[in-house]
Amino acid sequence: MNTLLAHDRPHMHIDLGVLANNWRTVRRTFRGQRVGVVVKNDAYGLGISQVAPLLWNLGCRDFWVSHSTEALKLRGLLPEHSTRIMVLHGLGGIAPEDFAAHGLIPVLAGPHELHQLQGYGSKHGQAMPVAIHLDTGLTRLGFTGTNLHLLHDSRLQTDIKAMIWVSHLGRFSHPDAPECLHQRHTFAAWLQQLPPAERSITTSSSVFANPAWHCDHARVGSALFGVQTAAQYQQPLQNVTSLYAPVMRVADVPAYTEVGYAGQYRTSQNTRIATIAAGYGDGLPISLAPRGVLYLKGRPAPIVGGIAMGMLGLDISAFAPGEIQPGMWAEIYGLHQPLAQLAATAGITPNALLACTGALALRRYMSPHSGQEPLV
Numbered sequence: 001m002n003t004l005l006a007h008d009r010p011h012m013h014i015d016l017g018v019l020a021n022n023w024r025t026v027r028r029t030f031r032g033q034r035v036g037v038v039v040k041n042d043a044y045g046l047g048i049s050q051v052a053p054l055l056w057n058l059g060c061r062d063f064w065v066s067h068s069t070e071a072l073k074l075r076g077l078l079p080e081h082s083t084r085i086m087v088l089h090g091l092g093g094i095a096p097e098d099f100a101a102h103g104l105i106p107v108l109a110g111p112h113e114l115h116q117l118q119g120y121g122s123k124h125g126q127a128m129p130v131a132i133h134l135d136t137g138l139t140r141l142g143f144t145g146t147n148l149h150l151l152h153d154s155r156l157q158t159d160i161k162a163m164i165w166v167s168h169l170g171r172f173s174h175p176d177a178p179e180c181l182h183q184r185h186t187f188a189a190w191l192q193q194l195p196p197a198e199r200s201i202t203t204s205s206s207v208f209a210n211p212a213w214h215c216d217h218a219r220v221g222s223a224l225f226g227v228q229t230a231a232q233y234q235q236p237l238q239n240v241t242s243l244y245a246p247v248m249r250v251a252d253v254p255a256y257t258e259v260g261y262a263g264q265y266r267t268s269q270n271t272r273i274a275t276i277a278a279g280y281g282d283g284l285p286i287s288l289a290p291r292g293v294l295y296l297k298g299r300p301a302p303i304v305g306g307i308a309m310g311m312l313g314l315d316i317s318a319f320a321p322g323e324i325q326p327g328m329w330a331e332i333y334g335l336h337q338p339l340a341q342l343a344a345t346a347g348i349t350p351n352a353l354l355a356c357t358g359a360l361a362l363r364r365y366m367s368p369h370s371g372q373e374p375l376v
């Protein structure tokens with residue numbers, strides 16, 4: 001059975017040629033030495049197995065993931081040599097020796113992880129390479145102003161070798177916000193007291209902001225995947241992903257017909273309803289009903305009758321009889337309805353919508369030379 005051909009569930013189209021272009025745009029724009037790519041959460045739902053080797057082939061040698069499971073998977077996908085994998089959640093209770101054995105670099109989450117590394121140098125005859133979170137205002141991970149002094153201890157340097165100092169912005173989508181400028185100032189002030197290492201505070205939005213944000217190392221996710229994270233900067237990034245779901249049935253129903261569970265919608269006149277194979281089990285937020293629309297033949301059709309686990313209804317009365325047929329594809333997001341627009345309708349962020357839907361859809365990859373045609 002060739003499930004790739006099945007029109008019974010959502011398909012995500014991922015244009016790897018566009019992703020490569022977005023990488024080139026980021027690489028051109030960033031003035032620091034290294035662009036690291038963030039491929040946490042299965043590359044934001046696009047599939048780390050395809051995305052990471054592509055970026056490696058384009059010259060990327062620094063990869064950031066959330067946790068050790070992702071890191072081990074990634075290690076198996078990339079050539080060992082000269083590729084660094086940073087684990088944003090830190091040691092997470094795993095022995096530092098295990099990180100070292102796989103060449104993984106934990107981003108230390110706070111003082112408790114320093115304790116785990118005490119004596120590492122004398123035991124192994126060398127310091128453990130680590131990155132270190134500095135909590136300059138997000139209040140999430142890292143050393144704070146009150147325990148920063150623990151990193152000043154020169155005895156530490158026999159146990160750990162700090163490779164990268166990492167800080168993350170609370171208001172990343174507004175790098176000009178006074179809170180962000182304050183975080184940047186704090187980062188710079190703290191670094192003056194710490195051993196020299198790469199400095200990393202830039203993410204997608206600040207790559208395209210004032211170059212004062214560009215330190216040594218950028219950690220970039222969203223921009224590669226075509227997701228705009230900054231409100232005020234026009235980013236020359238292109239859309240990478242489109243999500244489609246098939247029409248399963250078309251029915252003409254009279255006025256006063258209940259559509260969906262518990263009579264969530266009742267027709268007020270003769271209405272044509274298309275049933276679509278996509279629901280919350282595919283990552284669609286239930287908040288898309290009743291405000292959202294999907295696109296058929298480039299035209300919007302309102303969602304009616306709520307979002308079920310694997311199906312939803314569209315009012316297609318505005319289409320000509322017979323124009324919409326089972327097996328046709330509705331665009332959930334893509335060319336006609338940008339991801340960000342649908343996410344805004346649902347009241348969530350574009351990344352939240354991308355990660356959930358990408359994780360659950362059947363993913364189809366297109367390179368510029370694959371000759372694969374889009375569905376609609």
Ligand SMILES: *Cc1c(COP(=O)(O)O)cnc(C)c1O
Pocket residue numbers: 038040088168172203204205219220221222223229
């Ligand atoms: C997710 C994440 C990033 C990537 O941010 P984008 O806005 O997607 O580029 C960078 N750093 C940290 C710590 C993150 O959690």
